[in-house]
Amino acid sequence: MRSRVLAAYCILIYLFLAAPIIIVVGASFNAGNFLTFPPQGLSLRWYVVFFHNDVFMRAIRTSLWVAAVTTCVSLVVGTMAALFYVQHAGRWKETVRVAMLAPLLLPEVLTAIALLFFVYAIGIGTRSMFGMVVGHVLMTLPFVFINVAASLESFDPDWDMAARSLGAGRWTRFRRIMLPLIKPGVIGGALFAFIISFDMFTISFLLKGIGTSTLPIQLFDYLRTNFTPEAAAVSTLSVLLTLGVVIVSDKVLGLKLHRF
Amino acid sequence: MTVVRIESLSKVYGAVRAVDRISVEIGDGEFISLLGPSGCGKTTTLKMIAGFEEASEGAIRFDGADVVRVPAEKRDIGMVFQNYALFPHMTVDQNLAFGLEMRRVPRAEMRSRIDRVLEMVQLSGFSGRYPSQLSGGQQQRVALARALVIEPRILLLDEPLANLDAKLREEMRVFIRDLQRRVGITTVYVTHDQAEAMTMSDRVVVMFGGRIAQVGAPADIYERPQNLDVARFVGQVNLVSGTVASADDGTLAIDTAFGRAAAPARDGLHPGQAVTLSLRPEAIGLGAPGKAGAPGRVEARYYSGSLIDYRVALDGGETLHVQSFPTVAFAEGDRVSVHAPADRLWLIGAAQ
Numbered sequence: 001m002r003s004r005v006l007a008a009y010c011i012l013i014y015l016f017l018a019a020p021i022i023i024v025v026g027a028s029f030n031a032g033n034f035l036t037f038p039p040q041g042l043s044l045r046w047y048v049v050f051f052h053n054d055v056f057m058r059a060i061r062t063s064l065w066v067a068a069v070t071t072c073v074s075l076v077v078g079t080m081a082a083l084f085y086v087q088h089a090g091r092w093k094e095t096v097r098v099a100m101l102a103p104l105l106l107p108e109v110l111t112a113i114a115l116l117f118f119v120y121a122i123g124i125g126t127r128s129m130f131g132m133v134v135g136h137v138l139m140t141l142p143f144v145f146i147n148v149a150a151s152l153e154s155f156d157p158d159w160d161m162a163a164r165s166l167g168a169g170r171w172t173r174f175r176r177i178m179l180p181l182i183k184p185g186v187i188g189g190a191l192f193a194f195i196i197s198f199d200m201f202t203i204s205f206l207l208k209g210i211g212t213s214t215l216p217i218q219l220f221d222y223l224r225t226n227f228t229p230e231a232a233a234v235s236t237l238s239v240l241l242t243l244g245v246v247i248v249s250d251k252v253l254g255l256k257l258h259r260f
Numbered sequence: 261m262t263v264v265r266i267e268s269l270s271k272v273y274g275a276v277r278a279v280d281r282i283s284v285e286i287g288d289g290e291f292i293s294l295l296g297p298s299g300c301g302k303t304t305t306l307k308m309i310a311g312f313e314e315a316s317e318g319a320i321r322f323d324g325a326d327v328v329r330v331p332a333e334k335r336d337i338g339m340v341f342q343n344y345a346l347f348p349h350m351t352v353d354q355n356l357a358f359g360l361e362m363r364r365v366p367r368a369e370m371r372s373r374i375d376r377v378l379e380m381v382q383l384s385g386f387s388g389r390y391p392s393q394l395s396g397g398q399q400q401r402v403a404l405a406r407a408l409v410i411e412p413r414i415l416l417l418d419e420p421l422a423n424l425d426a427k428l429r430e431e432m433r434v435f436i437r438d439l440q441r442r443v444g445i446t447t448v449y450v451t452h453d454q455a456e457a458m459t460m461s462d463r464v465v466v467m468f469g470g471r472i473a474q475v476g477a478p479a480d481i482y483e484r485p486q487n488l489d490v491a492r493f494v495g496q497v498n499l500v501s502g503t504v505a506s507a508d509d510g511t512l513a514i515d516t517a518f519g520r521a522a523a524p525a526r527d528g529l530h531p532g533q534a535v536t537l538s539l540r541p542e543a544i545g546l547g548a549p550g551k552a553g554a555p556g557r558v559e560a561r562y563y564s565g566s567l568i569d570y571r572v573a574l575d576g577g578e579t580l581h582v583q584s585f586p587t588v589a590f591a592e593g594d595r596v597s598v599h600a601p602a603d604r605l606w607l608i609g610a611a612q
Contacts, residue, residue, distance in 0.1 A: 158345035161312055164332040165339035166359035166410060176358070180349045 151185025
């Protein structure tokens with residue numbers, strides 16, 4: 001009896017949390033001219049409008065590109081940091097961890113402003129995407145780091161020694177032994193990096209180049225002046241894209257650890 | 261195949277000498293055990309031979325060539341780890357193939373070598389399994405196969421049986437020993453279990469505090485321990501006190517509760533001096549009271565099937581651990597006479 005009440009309670013909480021997303025998705029199929037729920041008739045007309053909207057299409061391409069580059073850079077840097085942290089940091093371990101997680105502890109706006117000053121100070125400015133990508137990498141690094149480090153903690157150093165005794169050099173050992181065994185952490189970290197970068201607002205807002213725009217910023221801009229179901233269509237697509245990335249990586253790369 | 265020579269090898273961590281100038285030669289095809297309590301430097305020594313630890317001083321020669329500067333992956337060793345260290349994401353086949361791929365062995369030859377080794381370790385038919393689908397003993401044999409399939413110059417085993425249950429451990433001792441004889445590979449085996457070292461090895465290297473206490477065949481170590489530490493660590497031992505009665509012609513005569521024993525003369529031992537001798541529990545005989553020997557009383561009796569262990573208090577005050585076959589049985593409280601053959605009384609040194 002108790003457990004059933006508890007279950008009902010949990011379901012209600014989840015419904016409450018998921019309701020806005022469900023409503024946005026529902027509202028995107030609206031046939032009417034305004035963003036309302038329940039929708040006034042079903043239609044895909046706002047998706048058509050969205051796909052013909054150059055500004056949005058450009059923004060989505062920018063977002064995907066930035067997220068992809070961010071993920072790659074963050075993955076390499078974060079994995080190297082995690083390797084150092086687990087295997088070589090010794091008594092500096094705690095210091096390294098705090099330093100790596102620092103971007104999570106500072107308010108995003110502060111980090112963004114600091115970066116803005118920095119990119120102008122070193123003369124790069126916001127003409128290119130460089131500053132924005134650096135910002136995104138900075139914000140996603142902790143997630144790659146945490147995930148990979150967690151996998152590495154359960155990596156038995158004897159595996160590496162066994163591979164050495166069998167004649168494998170450093171790079172072969174990394175590629176054939178370590179990487180497959182820490183794969184869940186690496187993929188988990190990559191997913192976090194991609195999704196967080198794709199949804200990042202504050203950093204992008206301050207560091208984006210003039211004239212370029214990412215999807216969240218474009219959406220924000222749009223909502224300031226318009227209130228059509230197109231915004232809901234954009235949001236729905238954004239949710240689907242994120243979900244797609246998770247599902248595809250799960251199916252293709254395999255989030256589950258080998259057969260343990 | 262390979263003769264391994266270790267020449268005053270040391271490993272220094274700061275002020276600590278984990279391994280302190282040890283020298284030993286391991287013959288071609290010989291099975292040698294490094295035996296000692298934890299922290300005695302045996303594993304460090306093994307890791308230096310493997311190349312996982314850098315030697316601070318000294319040389320390690322494989323057939324005369326010093327390998328101290330050769331990285332582990334180029335030393336051509338086969339190593340078996342305590343926790344097996346099988347690659348969990350690879351099948352038995354892939355685990356075995358890994359070392360062969362590193363050596364660029366052609367596919368066809370790879371197949372036949374893997375099959376042959378799997379047959380040797382009695383695991384044919386398991387090639388498609390993942391390590392997690394195997395029992396501890398099977399994983400152990402895969403680890404052994406993985407080390408042997410590359411046909412290394414030397415085989416190194418680091419407490420490979422420590423994680424197995426008692427019965428399986430005894431089976432594996434015999435299994436590993438037989439396999440090693442058949443392959444004829446020079447083998448270094450690290451263990452803290454003296455029974456394991458004794459049953460498996462041609463020679464045992466007993467280590468304490470980073471140094472070699474004694475090197476010898478199992479019987480040497482057991483019957484002729486060179487010092488108290490070795491006597492105590494290898495098997496069970498009674499320490500019997502004696503007095504040097506005379507020293508001539510290079511022979512010492514020593515009086516003990518069990519009569520007179522002889523020992524080769526040793527520096528610093530002179531007539532009248534108190535000495536300690538070792539006496540193994542199974543060397544002691546118990547007889548009806550009044551017979552020849554030292555009189556005593558059975559204090560406790562522990563029956564273990566094939567043997568009976570007694571604790572016997574001599575009237576002279578010493579307490580002995582006696583082991584005998586159940587054919588002669590005494591009860592607790594029985595008076596007995598205790599005798600020991602003179603040749604099983606082994607002089608350890610001056611009494612401390």
